[in-house]
Amino acid sequence: MLATILTIALVVQDQAPLRAAPQDAAPRQATLWQGEWLEVRGERQGFLQVYDHRRERPGYVREQQVRVYRLDETSAPQLQAIVEFLRDTPGSEALGIGYTAALLRAANPSQVGPELFDAMGTLADRLAKRASSRRSNDETLAAHLDVAASYGVKLVSIEQEGRTRLCYDGEAFRRVLGLGGTPEARLRAALALTRPECTNPALSPVERQAVDEWRSSVLEQVDAAQLPAWEANRLHLRRAEVDAALAFQWARRGETEKGAKASERSVDELARVLKAELAEEDRSAYAMAAVRVAASRWASVPAPEKPGAGPSLALTPGKPGETCLRLADEKTPGTPLAERCTYGLVWPSSIRRSAQGTAVTVAVQLLEGWTELWVFHQEAEGWLLDMLAPTTTEPSLGYVELAGFTPDGSRVLVAREVLMEGKIKSSFQVLKRQTLLPEKTAERPDDSGTFKRWSSADWRSRTLAVR
Structure with a gap:
């Protein structure tokens, strides 16, 4: 009609x-x-x-x-001016979508460029965010959603952590990338299309990897060199996050070479972020991206040289999907000192042993963005295994990594970073080897004399916990 x-x-x-x-x-x-x-x-x-x-x-x-x-070309300039105004006016998304639709109808086909689809996508995306942030039923908001739907704007419901989030399906943003918008418009499109919170958590591992590979290809369509530094930072952060996820996924499938390359890219993208140019609203995203990269960084770390005499940790296949960790001594190779199997991803390059041979540690990544430190330690009752998690709450985002041992081997130094109450919390701890309970905890490594003095050069050269 x-x-x-x-x-x-x-x-x-x-x-x-x-x-x-x-x-x-x-x-x-x-x-x-x-x-x-x-x-x-x-x-x-x-x-x-x-x-x-x-x-x-x-x-x-x-x-x-x-x-x-x-609805003819004579109205196009007036409609264009109003669309440009409404695109950046919060609360007027439905009106802006109506004006954009009218402009698309009134303008000559030669006048329809990526900027109109950029406006449509920006308005639809902001409407979805506005709807997701509301906790109570809002008649006006519901009506605006209905108006947007009448113009063909599709919002998708994502169930996550007990709440429903609305996400724009991104059709207009795909057109921006296809038509070749300005660098800033292409960045907006790529970031909106690859937003992690709009990925369906119910996807299978294979489906999730396919989505992340597509997200990576979308981000590659934006040239960071053409963007201001603060906007290029956003691109680097999103790329780092996606590559860190792919590093875990490839390694879990046994594609260690692909996993290593993805991990290297994630670390490189994070290093490209200019912290002096970080926008205030991007600081939290920077911290979370760093944690995701750190959780998978072992994929690109070369295996350490085989230590001398003493207990060593070997990895062997268990049940389908399982990896078994077998701690043995060369003196009694047939009798394991300790053994444990896991469905998590064990990083062989993370295996470390104390100088006295009384503790052996390894990083085990159980989920994307969640890596624990498993500590085998010798005590009076024999060899024990303790798993150090980023926190005792339900896994979300975090990692623990070994920072070193004290010279006498009685203390284990660890760094933790975890998402708590919407913020990344960092801690640098000195643990008693016998109980693995914290003896000292600091928010910065330099605030603890023991940690600062005995943290290893290997850890300091690779860690992302000190940014």
Whole structure:
């Protein structure tokens, strides 16, 4: 029907009444919301006579509640100016989508470029964020979502951690990348299309890897060299995050070479971030990206030289999908000192042993973005195994890594980073080897004399915990 309309009235006020007659006391036919369009068929007594194609009914609206436009090229400049204004006006997403749709209809095909789809995508994406942030039912918000849907804007519901999030499906942003927008527009499109919170958590590992490979290809379509430093930072952070996920996924499938390359890229992308140019709102994203990269960084770390005499840790296949850790001594190779199997991803390059041979550690990544430190330690009752998790809460985002041993081997130094209450919390701890309970804890490595003095050069040269 829209193709035959020559003149439309765009509703610019919420809860505008569609009357049965050109009188304020006439019965209300419907309640209109900003962004809706009506076909103009005449004018009577200060009212516009219109036809509502969505509800398939005629009626009358006050002239001040709408704006009238002819759907031809003469209206395009005026519509363009309003779209540019509304694109950056929070709360007016439905109205902006209505204006953008009208402009796409009125403009000559040669005038339709990526900037219009950038505006449509930005408005739809912001509407989805606005809807996801609301905790209670909002009549106006629900109506704006309905208006957006009437223009073909598709929002997808994602169930995650007991809450529902709405995400824009990104059709307009795909057009921006396909048509070749400005570097800034392409960045907005790529970041919106690859937003991690809009990835369905119910995907299988194979499906999740396919999505992450697609996300990586989308991000590669943006040239960081053409962006201001603070915007290039956002691109590097997202690339680092995606590559860290791929490093874990490839390694879990046994593709160690691909996993190593993905890990190297993630570390490199994180290193490209100019911290002096980080926008204030991106500091949290930087910390979280660093934790994700650190959780998978072992994929690209070469295996250490085989230590001398003493207990050593060997990895052997167990049940399908399992890896078994077998701690043995060369003096009694047939009798393991300790043994444990896991479905987690064991990083052989992370195996470290204390100088006295009384402790052996290894990093085990159980989930994407969650790596534990497993500590085999010799005590009076024999060899024990303790798993050090980033925190005692349910796994979300975090890692623990070995920072070294004290010279006498009685203390284990570890660094932890974990997402708690929406923030990354870092701690540098000195643990008693016998109990692996913290003896000293500091927020920075230099705040603990023992940690600063005995943390290993190997750890300091590779860690991402000190940024």
